[in-house]
Ligand SMILES: O=C(O)C[C@H](O)C(=O)O
């Protein structure tokens with residue numbers, strides 16, 4: 235079924251590179267509510283630019299192209315095994331062409347299969363239906379937001395919110411807590427799907443299925459429709475903002491589903507999806523595999539710009555427009571960086587980097603703890619990034635290269651800064667107290683790049699100078715990248731300042747304001 239494989243390939247490429255219309259509208263609406271001159275407003279501007287670049291280049295919106303998850307409805311009598319083979323062929327091709335990052339890793343050995351195929355990947359769910367067409371839906375949900383999913387078992391005592399009982403108000407508290415605990419680490423502003431009931435596995439499945447609903451639909455269950463509106467309105471009062479920078483827009487969508495449960499269990503499962511909310515679907519002719527219809531409005535032509543929003547000129551007037559924000563400076567630095575330059579940086583400064591940086595994430599950090607580095611990292615910059623790379627006769631090319639969630643490296647980072655004399659760590663979502671202390675002791679800084687802005691950053695990379703540890707697989711290898719004009723914000727400095735700690739504290743106080751019952 236050649237045509238069927240082609241249609242599936244088209245679906246994968248569209249999902250990875252062209253954010254759907256309803257998601258774009260939700261982001262545009264969020265942008266219109268955020269002060270453009272604030273850190274979150276500027277982050278949203280980068281996100282908007284990145285969405286356009288990905289579509290133009292037909293390249294991944296975010297380098298983490300996630301766990302490809304297909305939900306398929308077939309007419310009775312269709313050969314599902316043949317469809318599965320076509321899916322695998324399409325996934326293999328999309329990986330080879332740089333539309334998907336090789337993301338399937340052996341959990342015991344760490345070996346990357348290289349083609350996104352392997353035990354449990356991709357995820358394919360089949361169902362039969364009475365229609366005569368095939369309905370294929372795909373979501374590419376990345377690992378960073380997947381890590382922020384959370385499941386509650388009611389009744390529970392929730393930090394800041396007190397008792398959450400087995401009722402609508404208890405569910406309300408779980409959902410607000412879920413948004414709070416994600417902070418900016420799942421690349422807020424996010425979309426959440428909630429599953430009430432089921433067992434632990436079916437509850438999460440129900441939560442994920444909610445992510446296939448269109449952002450503008452209305453829940454058929456009136457009390458859930460009311461709860462969805464409530465959450466969307468009030469979660470934004472937590473003040474977490476885009477990327478956890480603080481701001482008005484933290485949540486862009488909330489969809490809640492319900493199913494029966496066992497008498498002893500009451501699960502509330504929350505699936506958190508980043509702003510890079512990549513899902514699409516197709517209706518296919520069951521005989522030929524030809525595309526009959528796209529199931530979600532396509533993104534092309536739908537602007538993430540909001541008419542009537544603050545102008546660029548207003549953005550220039552940055553400090554006055556943002557109460558409490560100290561005037562931010564723009565500082566140009568070239569690697570290797572001196573301790574003096576680092577010590578002059580404060581939270582809020584924007585650093586524009588040029589020179590060489592080295593990617594390193596989970597496998598590299600673990601390795602460097604008891605091995606030497608293959609390159610001198612003195613005065614250097616580590617970028618928490620697992621890029622999409624393609625190789626041809628001219629060498630390696632960067633196809634997508636945004637940051638990954640830094641907090642995973644918290645157990646290692648302080649020791650690595652000390653051992654190798656690193657001056658800057660770039661990532662997203664911030665790091666913890668141990669790293670903050672190491673920044674102060676050794677004269678280093680944490681720079682927050684905009685999560686998901688993989689095309690925006692790929693354009694700053696002018697050359698691939700080399701790579702080490704290719705045996706770790708493409709995302710985990712240590713890539714030596716020559717960059718120019720790579721912009722990131724200082725969110726943790728060498729003077730004990732941490733924007734992440736401030737936003738977390740502030741949002742915890744705001745969370746406590748939702749303690750009193752709302753739904754009786
Ligand atoms: O794996 C990545 O590149 C990023 C990941 O999705 C994350 O958000 O940390």
Ligand code: SF4
Pocket residue numbers: 296297298299300375376377378379419420421508509510636637638639685686687
């Ligand atoms: S880096 Fe951010 S935008 Fe990309 S998949 Fe991870 S959470 Fe989503």
